[in-house]
Amino acid sequence: MTEETLTIREMCDAYGVTPRTLRFYEAKELLFPIRDGQKRLFTKSDRARLKLILRGKRFGFSLEEIRQLLDMYHIGDQQATQMSRAYEIARERLADMISQREELDSAIAELEEQLRWGEKMIASLNTPQKAAE
Template sequence: MTSEPDDIAFHDRTPDDRSQGFFSGLALPDLPGPFTITELAMAFHITPRAIRFYEDQGLLNPERRGQNRIYHRRDFVRLAWILRGKRVGFSLAEISEMLDLYDLEDGRARQLQLTLEKCRTRIAALHEQRADIDTMIEELQQFCTTLETLVTPEAGAARGQSEE
């Protein structure tokens, strides 16, 4: 994944710049669609089965034409949100809650605010997990140091002599 320059604020970017950051690493089809399930799966490097799973969970609701599913730009963007949310550790319930706010007639203000709150909460949890991991690593390193003193050749020889 490519990283964006730190000196350009998100809100100063054009919508195209923001979408490229959001969709980085994807094989973007010519928007706005419609897309087949295969095209959507290829764009996101996932299987059609994964897309059907998100449909079963109520996160995607494609148009149906007979047996065919027809995905539009809205489905594309929702799937991008779903996959990004999963990648950063949100549950499907949390993702669903964020997506459900998209249709409010508030210019997405509530959706963006809730997403920001959830992201900050997730960041705090990850920092806590990192601190816990660092503590465990330190404790294991101390334990290894202790064990290494017991595994020295002299210690082995002393144990061998005491068994005779």
């Protein structure tokens, strides 16, 4: 309940984003800063949401997908219908993420193998033919 709010610049410095990005997220209804006159003030809730947004982005979620997931945190009193819908989306996402992790695991393994191959190439410095395929 600490009524500590951040200006747009403080927010930017704290999270490494630009003002434009924060305004954009507000326009897309991902953040809901309050106003002091016409100036934006970012609340604790906004900070929590931004953290989630940034993490979501690192996984290639679109802002729209992130918005829907964020809504999960704030429906609560809505109909169970709505709830189930959000729940469904999240379930699908989870499945995606798990299969993505599996692919990532095997890709890492393959890339590591490639790197070992690369080391061999650099080491031996010759046998130019029949490198690939």
